[in-house]
Amino acid sequence: MKIARTISVALLLLMGVMDLARAQTSRASSSQHKPNIIFIMSDDHGYQAVSAYSNKLIQTPNIDRIGREGAVMRNAFVTNSICSPARAVIMTGKYSHMNGMRDNGTYFDGHQQTLPKILKANGYRTALVGKWHLFSEPTGFDYWNILPDQGHYYNPKFIKMGKDTVYTGYVTDVTTDLALDWIGRHRDQPFFIMLHHKAPHRNWMPPQQYLREFNDRRFALPHDFYDDYAGREALQRQLISMKEGLDVRYDSKVPCDTCTVANVNHWAPAEFQREMERLTPAERQAWDKAYQDEYKTFAQIKDKDQLLRWQYQRFMEDYLRCVHSVDDNIGRVLKYLDDNGLARKTIVVYMSDQGVYLGEHGLYDKRFMYEESFRTPMLIRFPQAISPRQQIDAYVLNLDVAPTFLDFAGIAIPGDMQGESMKTLLQKGKVKDWRKELYYHYYEKSFGATAHYGIRTERYKLIHFYDPGNSWELYDLKNDPHEMHNLYGDPAYRNTVEKLKAQLKSLQRKYNDPYDEKNNKF
Known part of the structure; x- marks a missing residue:
């Protein structure tokens, strides 16, 4: 009996070991079937400067490839068009x-539930490389190596797991180098990496190889470049117009020690010098040589409007030079996936943190709910599960990124996430009950901006600017796609306004963002 009991116990122990082994094998198998995820985000890359959306300004073949081999989201938007909140x-x-992150002046609460934390808890290796700009220390990542604040274009300083490190080279190249190095060391299990580029954020410093690119181009002014902002109080208050906001040194790259043009803007004179000091002697020599003609042209400018037009050309040249470098480095990532047999099982998303104005309405920044900054490029590729060459017109938001990744990974989406998974949309091209309207809320008041919220439908956009001031704007996007004519006070649109206000209230209740009309605040 004793021998029998001993054999029985041994068998039970053996069965337990076998069950544990099977469970581990099952988890490993399940983990192996989870897709890798590479989320690439640039800063202030307008959809107007992605040739998958428009080829008028630049060709971006590598970014376009993501959409050609997957999906181009034609109507991707943000909930709050400013860096940190986005x-x-x-x-x-x-x-x-x-x-809790309403503006650029607060710290992100890293204790809360986040996408990388959820993925990490479900078998993913997680990493963040590049621009963070959430001020608190990153959490939920096995590895992080981030730019402090906005970061620098040349020979940038990074913070690697809490320790300062300075790298030699151009920031877009360095960020990609760090990302590919990490992927190479962790591709044996599902990985999630957020590859965040600084470019093409202000002050638009191009890499050495593109210092002369676009010198032969003359960029046409947007048709609304000289917008007079009639009937739009918030635009009259803003300080992000090219006419008043561009610094001839920091933005246009002219030393301007003795400027002769009246009222030349000096937004950040010391900043330009600090950026230039980061260049090596050889880099500085090449830089000065490339921009000599610009210095000479500037010296011949006689009036304010001539200066404005010249600054617009300078802005477009440097901005697009930075975009070209971003596109090159996305090509490097895609080639790495091809060369290492990872392409088919890896989700690749490219987007910007928000859109940006490239001279439309005479502006150069973001913040407003007008289309150029409200919309963002978004392209998604996953050969294993998404058909190629899709052009999807459904309204999607940056809010949808986290639930989409979780859905593709087979991980339950937390009930308190407010976005929607795009998985079915990407696989079928449409979803019966997909959103037909968008809610937006911007809070920050720096650069003369006004806090506002609004609703966008297929036909109309209604915006309430509430701090400072109290004004409404209504646009008929079918007849006025460039949002030049505020129809809010037009009696012919009274019923439209009332209907949109009711829809707006419904969205605020849905997202738990109620507005106190009596006290004009949230």
């Missing part, structure tokens, strides 16, 4: 008022 929305799948 990043927090992607991290959490929640609106700014829910994740």
Whole structure:
């Protein structure tokens, strides 16, 4: 009996070991079937400067390839068009008022639930490389190596897992180098990496190889470049117009020690010098040689309008030079996936943290709910599960990124995430009950901006500017796609306004963002 009991116990132990082995094998098998995820985000890359959306300004073959081999989201938007809040929305799948990051002046609460934390808890290796701009220390990542604040274009300083490190080279190349190095060391299990580029954010410093690119181009002024902002109080208050906001040194790259043009802007005179000091002697020599003609042209400018037109050309040249470098480096990532047999099982998403104005309405920044900054490029590729050459017109948001990744990974989407998974949309091209309207809320008041919220439908956009001031704007996007004519006070649109206000209230209740009309605040 004793022998029998001993054999029985041994068998039970053996069965337990076998069950554990099977469970481990099952988890490993399940983990192996999870897709790798590479989320690539640039800063202030307008959809107008992606040739998958428009080829008028630049060709971006590598970014376009993501869409050609997957899907181009034709109507991708953000919930709050400013850097830090947009990043927090992607991290959490929640609106700014829910994740606590309403503007660039606060710290992101890293203790809350985030996408990388969920993925890490479900078998993923996680990493973040490049621009962070959420001010608190990153959490949920096995590895992080980030630019402090906005970062620098040349020979940039990074913070590697809490330790300062300076790298030699151009920031877009360095960021990609770091990302590919990490992927190479962790491709044996599912990985998630956020590859965040600084470019093409202000002050648009191009890499050495593109210092002369676009010298032969003359960029046409947008048709609304001289917008007079009639009937739009918030635009009259803003300080992000090219006419008043561009610094001839920091933005246009002219030393301007003795400027002769009246009222030349000096937004950040010391900043330009600090950026130039980061260049090596050889880099500085090449830089000065490339820009000599610009210095000479500037010296011949006689009036304010001539200066404005010249600055617009300088802005477009440097901005697009930075975009070219971003596109090159995305090509490097795609080639790496091809060369290492990872392409088919890896989700690749490219987008910007928000859109940006490239001279439309005479502006150069973002913030407003007007289309150029409200919309963002978004291209998605996953050969294993997404058909190629899709052009998807459904309204999607940066709010949808986190739930989409979780859905493709087979991980339950937390009930408090406010976005929607795009998985079915990407696989079928449409979803019966997909959103037909968008809610936006911007809070920050720097650069003369006005806090505002609004609703966009296929035909109309209604915006309420509430701090400072109290004004409404209505646009008929079918007849006025460039949003030049505020129809809010037009009696012919009274019923439209009332209907849109009711829809707006419904969206605020849906997203738990109620507005107190009596006290004009949230």
